[in-house]
Structures are given as C-alpha cells and as structure tokens.
Amino acid sequence: MSEFNTIALIGKYGDPGVLDTLMQLHDYFKSHNRQVVLDLSTAENLRIRDIESLDRDQIGERCDLAIVVGGDGTLLNAARSLADYGVPLLGINLGRLGFLVDISSTHIEETLDEILKGNYLEDERCLITATLEREGEHVYRCDAFNDIAVHKSNTARMIELETYINGKQLYTLRADGVVISTPTGSTAYAMSAGGPILYPGIDAVLIVPICPHTMSSRPIVVPGNCEIEVRIGATNHGEIQVTCDGQLNVAMTNGDRLHVKRKEKKIRLLHPSNYDYFDILREKLHWVGRLS
Structure with a gap:
C-alpha cells in the first residue's frame, strides 16, 4: 500500500x-x-x-x-x-x-x-533564502528554489554592487546584476548568464555576474553553508530589484544589503523509477547527437 x-x-x-x-x-x-x-x-x-x-x-x-x-x-x-x-x-x-x-x-x-x-525515486533539493536589510532593519524575506537575482529594473545602465562570502569580500561588480543560484537553478537564469551546470545533489551555491563590464568577473561556486551578501553602491541610478525564482520582486535602494543563505528545510521531489538527470539534460538541452 x-x-x-x-x-x-x-x-x-x-x-x-x-x-x-x-x-x-x-x-x-x-x-x-x-x-x-x-x-x-x-x-x-x-x-x-x-x-x-x-x-x-x-x-x-x-x-x-x-x-x-x-x-x-x-x-x-x-x-x-x-x-x-x-x-x-x-x-x-x-x-x-x-x-x-x-x-x-x-x-x-x-x-x-x-x-x-x-516504485519511484526521491531526491532532496535545497532552497535559498534572501533577507533584505535596510538601515539596519530586515524589511523583506523570500525563499527561492531556483535563484535570486539582483538586477537593474528600468534603465539600460549598469549597476555597481559588492559581493561578500561569510563577510569576506569576493568582488566589486559593474554589471547588469548578479544571480545567486541553487544547483537546481543552475540550468535556469544562471546558465543563460554563463554559469556552469551543477548536479542537483551537490551541496553548493552558484554566483554568476550578469553581463559584467570586466570579463575577469567570473562565476564562482561556493559551499552550500556559506552566507552570501550583496551590497548596493551609493551611486547607482534607476531602480534595482531583487527577484526570487522570477516570480517575487522587491525594490532595492542605494545602501541596501541582501543576505542569502541556504534554507534549512529541503524540497522532496518524486520522479518515475526510470528517471535519470543526465537524460533530462540531454533531452532539454538537445545534447542528443552521437558519434557515428
């Protein structure tokens, strides 16, 4: 039964x-x-x-x-x-x-x-949680299964932001934004921005700049237990947004800080017994050719 x-x-x-x-x-x-x-x-x-x-x-x-x-x-x-x-x-x-x-x-x-x-397969997938800090107060919180993006909203100008890993500065970016992704989300916005594909079972978080001005600003994979912080510079013009899974949005202002970390609870996904992640990749990304 x-x-x-x-x-x-x-x-x-x-x-x-x-x-x-x-x-x-x-x-x-x-x-x-x-x-x-x-x-x-x-x-x-x-x-x-x-x-x-x-x-x-x-x-x-x-x-x-x-x-x-x-x-x-x-x-x-x-x-x-x-x-x-x-x-x-x-x-x-x-x-x-x-x-x-x-x-x-x-x-x-x-x-x-x-x-x-x-007769089914079950795997657990992690989520990430974003908390928006403004003038020392937490003003917004959202979870994401795929990704959290900090991006420009209504202008064609780059934005300036800093990223930190566990309080240590990673890089300062002049870019269209940055995507912070779970392994599940690595085949979504992060992949479109040039990030690598992560196997869903990997305990990691992916950080991918969106159209950075400096090409040396590369995607980086960090351990899943890291806390990532994105700080918005004081000289940005136009509206900046945080978007969770492409579905939830909140505006950021100059001086805001966004804290992102792995959510303690995980998602339980069920699949048919013949499910294979690499089969999904080959089918969806059209990697179907074989050597003759």
Whole structure:
C-alpha cells in the first residue's frame, strides 16, 4: 500500500488547459480509494466548487503528496509554499521546458500506477533564502528554489554592487546584476548568464555576474553553508530589484544589503523509477547527437 493517502492537486494559475488533467487525476485517485483535494487558488481560478479545496498551509498540514500540473514555474511556486512542511512534490509537464516536472501528460496513469506501488525515486533539493536589510532593519524575506537575482529594473545602465562570502569580500561588480543560484537553478537564469551546470545533489551555491563590464568577473561556486551578501553602491541610478525564482520582486535602494543563505528545510521531489538527470539534460538541452 502506498504511503500517499491524501493527495493535493495544484494547477498552473490562469491556464484553463490544466482542467482536463486535474479532473483525470481526481478520478484516478478516487478510483484508487485516495482522498483528493484541490489547491484553493486553483479551484477558485477554474471555478471548481464540487471538490474540497485547501490553502497551501492546509495542504502542508494534511496531505501526503502534492501533484503539480503545469510547468516548472508552477512547481517553483508550490515548492516555496510547501517547503516547510516536507510534502513531496510530483510534477506533470504541460509546459514547454520541464526540467522539474518530468511526467509526460501522455503517460500519467501508468506512471502513477507504479508510484502508488512504491516504485519511484526521491531526491532532496535545497532552497535559498534572501533577507533584505535596510538601515539596519530586515524589511523583506523570500525563499527561492531556483535563484535570486539582483538586477537593474528600468534603465539600460549598469549597476555597481559588492559581493561578500561569510563577510569576506569576493568582488566589486559593474554589471547588469548578479544571480545567486541553487544547483537546481543552475540550468535556469544562471546558465543563460554563463554559469556552469551543477548536479542537483551537490551541496553548493552558484554566483554568476550578469553581463559584467570586466570579463575577469567570473562565476564562482561556493559551499552550500556559506552566507552570501550583496551590497548596493551609493551611486547607482534607476531602480534595482531583487527577484526570487522570477516570480517575487522587491525594490532595492542605494545602501541596501541582501543576505542569502541556504534554507534549512529541503524540497522532496518524486520522479518515475526510470528517471535519470543526465537524460533530462540531454533531452532539454538537445545534447542528443552521437558519434557515428
């Protein structure tokens, strides 16, 4: 018997195309004598009123498994809100890229059959937490599963910032910004900015300058237990923002400091039993050619 008895369904917000898959999942689990609930925002957005709905905290407290239907962005959102509860996440890919949501919509039921039998792989992924300090006070906090970016917002001018590792200065940057990434996020914004790909199980954090003026300002990988600090210079013009996972934003002002460190809680990701990270890389990044 599976350990998953109460299952939450979370759909991509604002996308009516997830409805059929959500109802397929609901009917599947009901036929297997499982309790099924809907994420409250999903139910409200799709106007589903005949299935019990719970907010994210209630899902965290009551559910044994959360299934995310959509793309990586939907899973990032669910991961941040459920990380403190230890609820495992399973992703069904209705999006475009799908590094994190790795179950095809055409193989849902056969994959779930195996998962309910206990035939699945589980891995733990780290998150990072950003705390914004202004004039000695902490004014904002957010978690990120992929990355935290400090970047210019509304001008085409570079910004000036300093980065520190455990209180020791790393470098002063004149750049479009800097990305601080988990290993999971190393295939996202950090990779686009020229950073390396990190295997998800590595205990590390990646720092990647965005379009630095000095080409010697290179990406660097530091141990996962380091605290990273980004200080904004006093002479910047225009708005600077902190963005977490490309979804949460807050403005920074001259003199602000951003403290980033690994979150204590981890995300539990479930995969089909035939999952292989390097297969995902080859498929998504089109590394499929072979020597003849």
